[in-house]
Amino acid sequence: MNLPEAFKEKMKNLMGESYQDLLDSYDKPESKGIRTNTLKLTPKELAGKLPFETQGVAWCQEGFYIDHEVRPGKNPYYYAGLYYVQEPTAMAAVEVLAPEPGDWVLDLCAAPGGKSTQIGAKLQGQGLLVANELVNSRAGILSTNIERIGIKNAIVTNEFPERLVDSFYQSFDRILVDAPCSGEGMFRKDSGALADWSLERVSRCVGKQEKILESAHRLLKPGGVLVYSTCTFSPEEDEQIIEAFIHKYDYELESIELPGIDDHGRVEWTLNYEQAIEKTLRIMPMNVRGEGHFIAKLKKTAAGSEQKEIKQGYSKSRLKKASRTELLDYRDFAKNALEKSFYQGFEERLYLLGEHLYAIPAGIALETIANLKLLRTGLHLGTFKKNRFEPSYALGMALKLSEAKNVCDLKDEAQAYQYLKGEALNIRAEKGWILVGYDGHPLGFGKASEGMIKNHYPKGLRIRKK
Known part of the structure; x- marks a missing residue:
C-alpha cells in the first residue's frame, strides 16, 4: 500500500x-x-x-x-x-x-x-x-x-x-x-x-x-x-x-x-x-x-453540572396529535392486518406529520424537538392516501411475522429476490395488505388481489440483481 x-x-x-x-x-x-x-x-x-x-x-x-x-x-x-x-x-x-x-x-x-x-x-x-x-x-x-x-x-x-x-x-x-x-x-x-x-x-x-x-x-x-x-x-x-x-x-x-x-x-x-x-x-x-x-x-x-441556559422559545411542532376521526383508516388497517398485541402499546402516542403517521417514543415532549430538523420521529407507521391507509416499510420491518394477520412467508430464495427487485408475486392470498417475509422474517408489505401479490417494496431500496 x-x-x-x-x-x-x-x-x-x-x-x-x-x-x-x-x-x-x-x-x-x-x-x-x-x-x-x-x-x-x-x-x-x-x-x-x-x-x-x-x-x-x-x-x-x-x-x-x-x-x-x-x-x-x-x-x-x-x-x-x-x-x-x-x-x-x-x-x-x-x-x-x-x-x-x-x-x-x-x-x-x-x-x-x-x-x-x-x-x-x-x-x-x-x-x-x-x-x-x-x-x-x-x-x-x-x-x-x-x-x-x-x-x-x-x-x-x-x-x-x-x-x-x-x-x-x-x-x-x-x-x-x-x-x-x-x-x-x-x-x-x-x-x-x-x-x-x-x-x-x-x-x-x-x-x-x-x-x-x-x-x-x-x-x-x-x-x-x-x-x-x-x-x-x-x-x-x-x-x-x-x-x-x-x-x-x-x-x-x-x-x-x-x-x-x-x-x-x-x-x-x-x-x-x-x-x-x-x-x-x-x-x-x-x-x-x-x-x-x-x-x-x-x-x-x-x-x-452547570446552570441551564434560558431558552429562546420553541417553534410550534409540525407533529400534531392524531384525532379519532383522522385515525379511522389507520385503525381499520390495524384491525384487519395486525395483531392487537403489537399496536395497542402505542395507541396514545400516535401523531401526524402531514399525511404521515408516527408512533413517537415515550417521554418525548413535542415542543422540545420542534426546532430540530427531524428525519424520523419514532416508528413511521404509514401514509394516509385518499380513503385508505398505506403501511410503511418501517412498520413492516418492525413487525414479527406472528404480529401480522396476513402473511406470505417465502421459502424460495429466487422468490425473495423477485420481491426485492420490486416484482409482483404470482401467489394467491387473501385480498388486502399482506406482510411478505423470507424464512420467517419480514421483508416488507405487498397487497394481494386477483391471484397475485402486488409489490410495495420501496423503489429506492429495490435491487437490480443478486
Whole structure:
C-alpha cells in the first residue's frame, strides 16, 4: 500500500520497534464482519442460516468475522435486517458504552448507522435512541438502516451537535461520540480515506472533535457515561484530545476491559503525561484482527453540572396529535392486518406529520424537538392516501411475522429476490395488505388481489440483481 510519507514518518517516530509491524499490517486483506440484529434473532440462529462461514468476534458476542471476499449485502437475510455489515473493531465502542433497556442514549455522529443500530438492539425497544448526523445525505442512509433493523424507539436528527443542546440539555444517560477523524484505521478498506489524509486534515479534525465534545458534555446527565471513539491512530485526535477534555471538565476516565483487546492508550503520547490515559483502549491492526479504533469511557461527575441556559422559545411542532376521526383508516388497517398485541402499546402516542403517521417514543415532549430538523420521529407507521391507509416499510420491518394477520412467508430464495427487485408475486392470498417475509422474517408489505401479490417494496431500496 502506498502510504503518505508524512504518515509513515509520524508513525515511525511514535511507534519505534513496532512501526514495521504496523506497516506489514497494511499488506493484509481488510477485516470484514457482520453483527447479529438481536431484535430479530440470536447469534446462534443467524449462524445457522448464513450460506457463508463465520468466526466469532471476541469482544462482541453478536459479532462475526467473515471472509474478505464475501458480499454479505447481497443476501436476502441482509434485506430482512437479520444483520448489519460492520468492521469488527467498530463493534467495540458500543460494547464499552453498554446501554441498557430504558436508557436515553445519543449517538452524536451516527451515520451510516452501525453503532446506532447496535445501540438500538441493546435497548430492545425500551428508552430512547437519538441518532444525529450533520451531513444530510448520510443522515438519509442512517434513517434507512435504522428502519431496516426494525428499531421502533429512535429519533433521527440532521443537526449541528450544538443545536441539540436547547432541546436535550442534560437529558441523556449515555452518549456516544464516534468522532469524525482523519481515518487512518480506514486505509485498508477505503481508498478515499488514504487519498484525503494529511497532517492538515488531522489538525482540522481536532478542532471539530473539541467542539463536538463540548456539546456532548452539555447533553449528558451528571453521572452519565460518555464514550469517545475514533478510527484514527493520531495521538492529537485520541490521547491528547481526551487529556484536554478531562482537564477542562469534571469527568473521570473509567477502565475498559474487553476480551481479546490488551492494548491501551499511551501516556507518553499525551502532552502532560496524563496517567489516566492508560484506562483508554488503543486497538491497532497489527495486534488484533481488525482495522483499528481508539476508545475512551468517561463518567460525568455531579460537580460537572452547570446552570441551564434560558431558552429562546420553541417553534410550534409540525407533529400534531392524531384525532379519532383522522385515525379511522389507520385503525381499520390495524384491525384487519395486525395483531392487537403489537399496536395497542402505542395507541396514545400516535401523531401526524402531514399525511404521515408516527408512533413517537415515550417521554418525548413535542415542543422540545420542534426546532430540530427531524428525519424520523419514532416508528413511521404509514401514509394516509385518499380513503385508505398505506403501511410503511418501517412498520413492516418492525413487525414479527406472528404480529401480522396476513402473511406470505417465502421459502424460495429466487422468490425473495423477485420481491426485492420490486416484482409482483404470482401467489394467491387473501385480498388486502399482506406482510411478505423470507424464512420467517419480514421483508416488507405487498397487497394481494386477483391471484397475485402486488409489490410495495420501496423503489429506492429495490435491487437490480443478486
